[in-house]
Amino acid sequence: MTTAAPGISRDRVTIRFAGDSGDGMQLTGTQFTTTSAMIGNDVSTFPDFPAEIRAPAGTLPGVSGFQIQFGSVNIRTPGDAPDVLVAMNPAALKVNLHDLPDGATILVNEDSFSESNLKKAGYASNPLEDGTLKAFRVVKQPITTLTREALKEIGIDSGSKDRCKNLFALGVMYWLYDRPLEPTLEWLSTKFKKKPLLVEANHIALKAGFHFADTTEVFTSHYQVPAATHLPAGEYRQVMGNEALALGLTTAAQKAGLPLFYGSYPITPASDVLHHLSQHKHLDVRTFQAEDEMAAVCASIGAAFGGAMAVTGTSGPGVALKAEAIGLAVMIELPLIIVNVQRAGPSTGMPTKTEQADLLQVMFGRNGESPCGVVAPATPGECFTLAIEACRLALTHMVPVFILTDGYLANGAEPWLLPNPDDIPEIKVNFITEGNGPDGVLNGYQHDPETLARPWAIPGTPGLEHRIGGLEKWDVTGHISYDPENHHHMCKLRAEKIERMVVPDAELIGPEEGELLVVSWGGTYGAVLTAAEELRLAGKEITVCHLRYINPFPKNLEATLRKFKKVIVPELNLGQLCMMIRAKFMVDAISYPKVHGRPFQVAELVAKFSEVLSD
């Protein structure tokens, strides 16, 4: 369904859909993303929605947005600023306007700019008429009226008709960027399988938007964004971080030959991990929606005692509640995965907004010396690989390991090359079936000389009946001990277990020594890399060292830090990784902190890095 008119070619475009939380903006954005990915573009998305399920219609807190960057080149971020904003009402316009660069295009639903809606959005006069938008190219269309008109023959109520207006807008955008309608048409047919009239109405609205844009020439030109060429050949799908994480956990359990137990309590933005895993039951995944965060982690540790691949998932407030139990897992040396999908804190904070401020919490937020492994995926797709890695480390060393993602990774999407499960190595498990001590008794705390793992003697194994608990243990026998020397020794041994983890060297992008090293971690990867690339193209000397393993740090980190004149650590907190690096390596690292509840913009990183380079 492409038009004859030739389009202008673009290698990357950023658009943002914004409207009331009832306007279906997340759905619209997701459809645009899927279609773009399916025609071969690289994509990255940033859904931004309010914490309220339905804030009062038309108000500023009720605005829901979805930004996507798509392109023929390597797309690593959802884009700094939209080239096009679709604003379904005055509130959406007001909330998003300050992110628009001069010259950007705004498509607005003129129908919604009524006096009462303007008032709800806090506009004293109509911005479509008072010159507020003179820096932009504004396309005003009566989208509600046009949708109603297109659907006048359809026998559904007017409310249902009005709810199709997002598809009209999507149709317009599909024309503007020369996208096929078929993937969305098919998706609608499946989604409303049981309601054929709704399928028809939505199909008509989508097509009407497309044809309207084509025939009325409201836009002077349209654009083509060719398929990306850098993506390796293979079969792809789109994946969001939380789903990739769930797939990774199930894969790891299968590769270890264990049932997966996932204990969790609903919390934004981690709940989707529970939703996804509850669809994996046929692969021996046992999900448990607990009565609270403590029960979720404790049930998981009970499952680990019983021989399961045990995982608990939550966000920062939940990690705070789970702290005591995680300490127990450290003490009893059982494998446990704790997923922390970080959100803006402290306290309830901004639940739907992203942040990286739980790093020190997962590192140190427990009583006593209680070290845990910490890994941090860099992209949504990487949540899959690092989930497997975390399980491998936990099972190999018999320790708790945190997976630290964030709201941005959890809900952001990217094209994902489907892995071949046969290529993923098996994970070895430390089960013991016979006594390893004198006279065949169990030495429950006999540590492997290499990994320092203790044997995993699970209930049901004859002859290995033993008791574990949170009291300090004698090394080797595992009996209760209050011996001072032994306690000192065991604290060091538990720390050493983490240090012994074999983790890959940190990825270095750029020269191996020189002027400026950027040390980043987690979901800031895309923005940091894109910024550094821009500077390198401008002839600047800059290297990125992105950390996916934080406890233990990769072995090459210290040497790397010392090869650069300056080190800067950008992160979405007030300088937590920077503090760790300064404390551990005595390197004069510069912190670049930000806590806006949003990801870094490429432009602000470019500006900061340039400033540091020229200082």
Add this chain to the structure above:
Amino acid sequence: MTSAVVQLKKKDFVSDQDVRWCPGCGDYAILNAMQRIMPELGVPKEKIVFVSGIGCSSRFPYYMNTYGFHTIHGRAPAFATGLKCTNPDLTVWLVTGDGDGLSIGGNHLLHVIRRNVDINILLFNNKIYGLTKGQYSPTSEVGTVTKSTPLGSLDRPLNPLRFALASEATFVARTYDTDLKHMQQVFKAAAAHKGVSFVEILQNCPIFNDGCWTENLAKKVRKDKVLFLEHGKPMVYGADKNRGLKLDGLALEKTSWEGDETPADVFVHDSTVESSVLATLLTEFTDPIPVGIFREVQAQPYDEALINQLDVAKDKSKGQGLAELYRQGANTWTVE
């Protein structure tokens, strides 16, 4: 995986750890009763797990030569749930106290009971915090003078059995530490019940709350102050078996009579009725205090239902593995 069938003895269940409760503590007798019934359950030792929280009672697993897990304060029900969901084959005993189970762990106890996880819960009730050296507990009577309540405690006590019944427990019983035989009977019945079993054990703490149950349990008053519940038998008590309970409107009332004939209006105990109302009425009595099985009804245990769901999902999936999982619910496309 199971060990050869050999007749196990009590001593096979005694661990190598020295028992460290205070001399005269009621916990010794409870441990003794438990170790005695173990061989009679016909469950191999390796399939038995004792899980506990924190407190005096929670040291119990260390003294049982089975698998054991001494966890953290109040959370034992959650650990036991995870364990049973992983291996429903295990026989899991949960040992808790009035502080561990009803204060810090109240929420978990409620939920493990309502889920009907197939475990046996023993709540040692001595109406005091022992391990932290004698503060009042959620079962202490109003006015209890302790280190933390020099002028007497203010909060009203909780009745553990009413808590269990309100949480829809499918097996509810009470026994006491000075009656080895009764304890063994109740423990065996709890073990035989499929689903959650909740047993309150009236236990003396000679150090911090000595005589907390003597009003009912002292040898010389016991016969008149304890009602032994038996399914299908009239609720009769007293040294001369001439006292009992009868239903009067919506209340159970005490009654007494002359002669050997038990009057027809003495209520006959039926622990299997679906409604928990009568069992709840019984919990109101402190004179006489009813012991034995209050309620015993059938319902599918959570762990069994969970495994059933897995089996149904496996059947439906027709052998789909990871490769299919990665495509589940997603549009895919190919990059050449």
